[in-house]
Amino acid sequence: MGVFDSGLGGLSGFRHLAQLMPNEDILYLGDTGRVPYGTRSRETIIRYACEDAGFLVNRGVKAILVACNTVSSTAMDTLRSTFSVPFFDVVTAAVRTAAASTRNGCIGVIGTEATVRSGVYGRQIRQIMPDAEVWEKACPLLVPLVENGRTRPGDRVAEIVTEEYLEELRDRGVDTLILGCTHYRMLKDVISGCMKDAVLVDSGAVGAEDMAGALLDLGTAADRSRAGRHTFYVTDSTEGFEKQASIFLETEEHLAVSRVDLN
């Protein structure tokens, strides 16, 4: 199976998938040479996503998890019409989970500029819940905060920025908040502090559960007698990969990683 992301945020989706399907070989591609995608144009995101998926398809993966909300909300139609392997994204499962969780029909979505600009979350939520009130908010400073380790409650900068972004959603009565960017789960304690009793939906985790469930249903899961191998590819240097990866994997184990050129 293949998993890709604009960078290393998708490793949290990978980690969930590896726990749910311990017998599967998984290839992870992080486009660290061109991260972030969330501030780029639609055309560029689609072009990069096709190069990422093409790399994994050429290595023979049988299904792909798009572990990046920006790509999941922008490029799925193009990916599905370009490649014949099944794709799973991190939007669809988050929408279903949020719709099942909300009590008052008031759902918030936070994500990158590209994810919010796409409007995909709002459209998908209203498809299964036509009366839902959906409040979407781009939070462009949260990714740099996470990548600089500013994630703990008590970090004044993380708290001020998060409060500025979430104040309106809280005041609108949002009772379920979709973390529509894989980085945001690292800030979940700070976000919870702002959102009081709202349920937080971790899009990376539920996307991985969705894929694992579908593959088990289809009977295409791997032989249970062997442990899956994990292979990591990045497009920037591999130097420093383990240190950064440990933020999202929450492990210190040694990881085999190679640099690849997508062009």
Add this chain to the structure above:
Amino acid sequence: MGVFDSGLGGLSGFRHLAQLMPNEDILYLGDTGRVPYGTRSRETIIRYACEDAGFLVNRGVKAILVACNTVSSTAMDTLRSTFSVPFFDVVTAAVRTAAASTRNGCIGVIGTEATVRSGVYGRQIRQIMPDAEVWEKACPLLVPLVENGRTRPGDRVAEIVTEEYLEELRDRGVDTLILGCTHYRMLKDVISGCMKDAVLVDSGAVGAEDMAGALLDLGTAADRSRAGRHTFYVTDSTEGFEKQASIFLETEEHLAVSRVDLN
């Protein structure tokens, strides 16, 4: 002449150059599809810089201003050995200006992770001022703050983050601070607020002055009877270019911009 940068920050260097040499045709390339460079590895920065410079050389420019501190501090040796056009960078002139300005020999340098990791500023300052005390500090959150418009005095987040980064430099007695990233000039009022009486050296502006002076000395400047044409190239979509560019150019004029593919 050519000017390139990882993104649009180099437009402030371009603006200075266009004012100093109003008769020159200037091509500006911003690698907006892969910005930022400052968090990437040395090898990737060098590879991207060669692709940027190659694009301008293929269009026949007679000299190139590397309007990006990350590239200026990481890739100049490779650029000069790969291409035969003269290159000007934004480090050399900033070093000379800072050495001429300091009264106590205590110079601070702020920049991206890649610029500080290179150690180029410290080495170049000590070459012309062996007894100088140089304090270099990577400030990775300042670029996202500028790009999100968080630049004004009174912005609590900008003030807290800037104070955290600069506190030590101020306490060390730095009397001259090199803004070793073209984005930082947008934060100069907040930075001045932290640094009291220190002189701020704008590396983009002094780099442009250095190039203009050298070309005038060499007698290779353009015919004075005509106005120079300005052409802009970016690697992400051109959509939204004028709005973002106006931050650095401080003008609302219409700009001709094309998207190009460097691969």
